[in-house]
Amino acid sequence: MEMQKKLYLETFGCQMNVSDSEKIVGLMQGIGYVETKDSTQADLILLNTCSIRAKAEQKVYGHLGKFKSLKESRPGLIIGVGGCVAQQEGEKLLKRAPFVNLVFGTHNLHQLQDMVRGAEAGRRSSATDFIDDEARFDLFLPQGREGGVSRFVTVMQGCDNFCAYCIVPHVRGREISRSAAKIVDEVRQLTASGVTEVTLLGQNVNSYAAKNPGEPDFADLLRLVAELDGVKRLRFTTSHPKDMSQRLIDCFAEIPKLAPHIHLPAQSGSDRVLKAMNRGYTAEQYLAKVTALKKACPQIQFTGDMIVGFPGETEEDFLATLDLIQEVQYADLFSFIYSARPGTAAAMLPDLTDPAEKQARLERLQVLQKKVTLERNQSLVGTVQQVLVEGLSSSGECLFGRTGGNRATLLAGDLALSGQLVEVKVVEGLQTLLKAELL
Ligand code: 5AD
Ligand code: SF4
Secondary structure, X not given: OOOOEEEEEEEOOOHHHHHHHHHHHHHHHOOOEEEOOOHHHOOEEEEEEOOOOHHHHHHHHHHHHHHHHHHHHOOOOEEEEEEHHHHHHOHHHHHHOOOOOEEXXXXXXXXXXXXXXXXXXXXXXXXXXXXXXXXXHHHOOOOOOOOOXXXXXXXXXXXXXXXXXXXXXXXXXXXXXXXXXXXXXXXXXXXXXXXOEEEEEOOOHHHOOOOOOOOOOHHHHHHHHHOOOOOOXXXXXXXXXXXXXXXXXHXXXXXXXXXXXXXXXXXXXXXXXXXXXXXXXXXXXXXXXXXXXXXXXXXXXXXXXXXXXXXXXXXXXXXXXXXXXXXXXXXXXXXXXXXXXXXXXXXXXXXXXXXXXXXXXXXXXXXXXXXXHHHHHHHOOOOEEEEEEEEEOOOOOOEXXXXXXXXXXXXXXXXXXXXXEEEEEEEEEOOOOEEEEEO
16 A cells, blocks of 8 residues: 655644645645644645745745755655745745745645646646636635634635735735635535634635625625524634725624624824825724724724834824724734835835834833733623633643633633533633633
């Protein structure tokens, strides 16, 4: 019998990459590879890369260096690079790293089986063309990994927004939406295998099917998925504030299965910076959406993303960002120092702020957010929440789950509750999690 070949796959970056990696596992299973967690055992190493900030990109090169020495000791080893760095670098990566066998971009997963077979036969290749014909639906392949309680389902890919700092439209291409029928099919299959929570995933889900006449819009897609019996809880990410319609806001009042949480990145609280970022809204307009969401769903929890040190950001601009954080009261916030990305509009702007000043702003922002997060977690003490039990906690001592508002929660209980929505009372609010008791 032929020995099974082993795949070691490492994933960097956002949920879209995690989702693509699941498809990669399925594709590689189709040509005889099983996944291993031990890179030294691998016949095939694939890196699914991220280029959102310079640091993420540097990490990829660090890892490649490590695998170079592995290849020196195992010459038959095949090394492939995919995802956003691959899309950005293309052929250049093959030249720069002679030990790399294949480079595949964000629209080229459907070519991966042939490329790996080619590498097995000694050929090196690169494929980074964007797809803009009917074959683009190949971007939405089925997932290859199984199990779990909560899974992502891709509904659209790419982005048409061109925020001045962002490389995503350059490495992921224009917005493409998947048909609602295919999405519903995939959700059905997942729930049949025991999944109870589904997160609909896209770079900008609010504009789902905006270019597909005849398809439901995102609000109607949420209703379609919520109608499926196996779905106990529904989430979506990510939303662009400018495209957050009242129809979508109303869903939080009207669809009981829709979890009371929204990730709504503001990026800045300064109108001047928002304009320079090409975000398409003012702080006041952003706050009006927040208010409408709180009205539709009083228990809703907000999370977001913020960038500090965008070119030209002054102390006054930065203070406006702190004000916005105070006003929204985010449950949690991801914050980043601006990083110039090749080919983006902002990369052309003079960036004169001292790096130490940017670092100081990031720290000030994070101190404020930590305080807000702790206060919010403490304010939940005594409330009743619905927790979806995901399994054992990392210490193995109790159960781990998430509230509808997406707060990590620990509770005592039987592992058999995994996959179930249970009612709990919050007994303690800590910095990074809640402790709760089953009701
Ligand atoms: N520099 C810093 N942060 C960035 N993000 C996107 N591009 C950049 C960049 N060039 C952040 C945004 C986005 C999140 C995923 O990453 O906040 O919402
Ligand atoms: Fe990037 Fe803006 Fe598109 Fe988000 S909406 S992926 S920040 S360009």
